[in-house]
């Protein structure tokens with residue numbers, strides 16, 4: 001499915017982080033944790049990038065959350081950072097198998113823009129009366145999506161936020177990260193760990209899960225880095241060629 005949709009609303013949800021709400025095509029079915037291929041033309045050049053759904057559902061609208069890294073951002077996230085209501089975007093998808101499926105307890109480890117799927121899954125789980133635990137390592141001193149994280153905490157969910165940007169000595173995750181992960185893993189049946197973020201965060205989170213005696217193969221992990229961009233771009237291209245050939 002590839003469709004042009006109108007941007008209905010944009011909202012700054014933290015430093016260098018914007019939530020973009022778009023019309024949802026009527027035929028679209030997607031789950032939080034899945035992602036879309038978003039395309040736009042910038043200065044006569046077409047760009048496409050992948051963004052994970054950050055709304056709990058896609059019934060009327062779809063939300064994505066875009067982090068704009070001030071030191072490492074490229075043309076597309078900068079464009080989305082300034083996009084206005086009424087603009088058009090082309091979306092294709094959904095892609096990805098690492099989405100929320102009403103597990104009894106969702107444990108989400110989110111790094112940087114991984115906060116998008118974290119709040120999408122968190123709100124979906126909370127609405128379904130399920131438990132959710134989120135550990136979010138923010139790249140900025142003020143974390144993104146504070147309002148939704150506070151609401152999830154107020155409903156009795158386990159929300160832990162670390163900020164690394166305020167401490168230039170810290171690495172991708174703070175030293176307390178592994179203990180925090182071990183603390184929220186209960187080992188209950190149907191507990192489903194999820195990990196979302198860029199490569200370095202995925203490595204740190206996978207190590208933390210292993211240290212907490214969780215087999216990383218049982219976690220649903222989506223890497224936002226170039227390896228996955230290439231993998232999903234070639235998969236999308238393959239699907240287009242197959243569809244054209246069949247027609």
Ligand SMILES: Cc1cc2nc3c(=O)[nH]c(=O)nc-3n(C[C@H](O)[C@H](O)[C@H](O)COP(=O)(O)OP(=O)(O)OC[C@H]3O[C@@H](n4cnc5c(N)ncnc54)[C@H](O)[C@@H]3O)c2cc1C
Pocket residue numbers: 035049050051052053064065066067068069072073074075076077078112113114116117139198222223224225226228229232
């Ligand atoms: C499956 C998947 C899901 C994704 N979901 C999201 C999402 O929900 N929200 C989101 O903001 N991005 C998401 N991304 C990343 C997104 O597709 C773009 O790569 C990102 O927005 C940078 O695009 P750009 O055009 O600005 O920079 P590019 O020119 O494409 O890349 C610039 C460089 O910066 C790196 N980079 C950009 N931001 C960061 C960061 N915060 N930390 C570390 N490295 C960074 C990129 O990997 C690249 O090396 C996802 C990627 C994949 C593969």
